[in-house]
Amino acid sequence: xxxxxQPPSMDCAEGRAANLPxxxxxxxxxxxxxxxxxIHSQGPQYIIHGLKNNETNEMASLIITEDRKxxxxxxxxxxxxxxxxxxxxxxxxxxxxxFGQGTTLQVKP
Amino acid sequence: EAGVVxxxxxxIIEKKQPVAFWCNPxxxxxxxxWYLQNLGQGPELLIRxxxxxxxxxxxxxxxxxxxxxxxxxxxxxKIQPAELGDSAVYLCASSPGGAGLYQETQYFGPxxxxxxx
Numbered sequence: 005x006x007x008x009x010q011p012p013s014m015d016c017a018e019g020r021a022a023n024l025p026x027x028x029x030x031x032x033x034x035x036x037x038x039x040x041x042x043i044h045s046q047g048p049q050y051i052i053h054g055l056k057n058n059e060t061n062e063m064a065s066l067i068i069t070e071d072r073k074x075x076x077x078x079x080x081x082x083x084x085x086x087x088x089x090x091x092x093x094x095x096x097x098x099x100x101x102x103f104g105q106g107t108t109l110q111v112k113p
Numbered sequence: 114e115a116g117v118v119x120x121x122x123x124x125i126i127e128k129k130q131p132v133a134f135w136c137n138p139x140x141x142x143x144x145x146x147w148y149l150q151n152l153g154q155g156p157e158l159l160i161r162x163x164x165x166x167x168x169x170x171x172x173x174x175x176x177x178x179x180x181x182x183x184x185x186x187x188x189x190x191k192i193q194p195a196e197l198g199d200s201a202v203y204l205c206a207s208s209p210g211g212a213g214l215y216q217e218t219q220y221f222g223p224x225x226x227x228x229x230x
Contacts, residue, residue, distance in 0.1 A: 038218075045223075046223055046224075047117070047204050047206075047221030047222050047223050047224050048156065048204070048206075048221045049221070050218050050219070050220060053218065091155055095217075099161075099217060100158055100161075100169070101156075101158070101219060102158075103154075103155025103156050103157070104155055105153070105154060105155055106155060
């Protein structure tokens with residue numbers, strides 16, 4: 005199962021873009037990159053996922069490098085409610101989501 | 114559309130007592146997951162059901178943990194007897210099923226926070 009590496013914590017100013025990096029150098033060709041976030045005392049919330057191409061939805065954008073060894077989650081205009089732990093996950097070929105410790109994003113006013 | 118429902122939200126018990134958690138997945142979702150989340154850690158899969166069949170229970174400590182999903186809808190996770198180290202958040206998630214494992218999006222419930230004294 006591919007392992008991901010994320011910085012343990014990041015700060016972002018409210019209204020600015022938050023760029024959360026993730027390394028997944030051992031990813032296989034058919035494994036998807038998923039991002040979830042977990043706000044305090046809640047269950048993880050799905051954000052976005054992708055395979056090769058960049059993806060965008062109402063919550064965020066996902067930029068995957070051409071070699072697929074890293075990706076960046078972009079929250080274009082961070083708000084205080086975006087303060088959470090963000091998990092980058094490579095979905096294994098068995099279908100499992102293997103969570104790491106994630107990045108704690110603190111959005112500051 | 115209602116999300117994944119879990120109850121209770123909080124439970125405090127004494128060690129050696131039994132405890133049960135209930136989960137109702139999103140309507141129509143065939144796949145159901147139970148996760149364990151220790152403080153400061155990411156969730157870890159305990160068991161996965163496809164309809165009523167447990168297809169991955171390799172991480173479930175079977176000496177004290179059991180789970181069931183008798184009619185392929187709601188599910189119960191039980192611990193008997195509970196130990197101090199079982200204090201954690203127990204999360205339930207569901208996904209539609211059938212779309213292919215590589216892009217099954219899981220939707221999580223709020224979790225049950227267990228404290229064993």
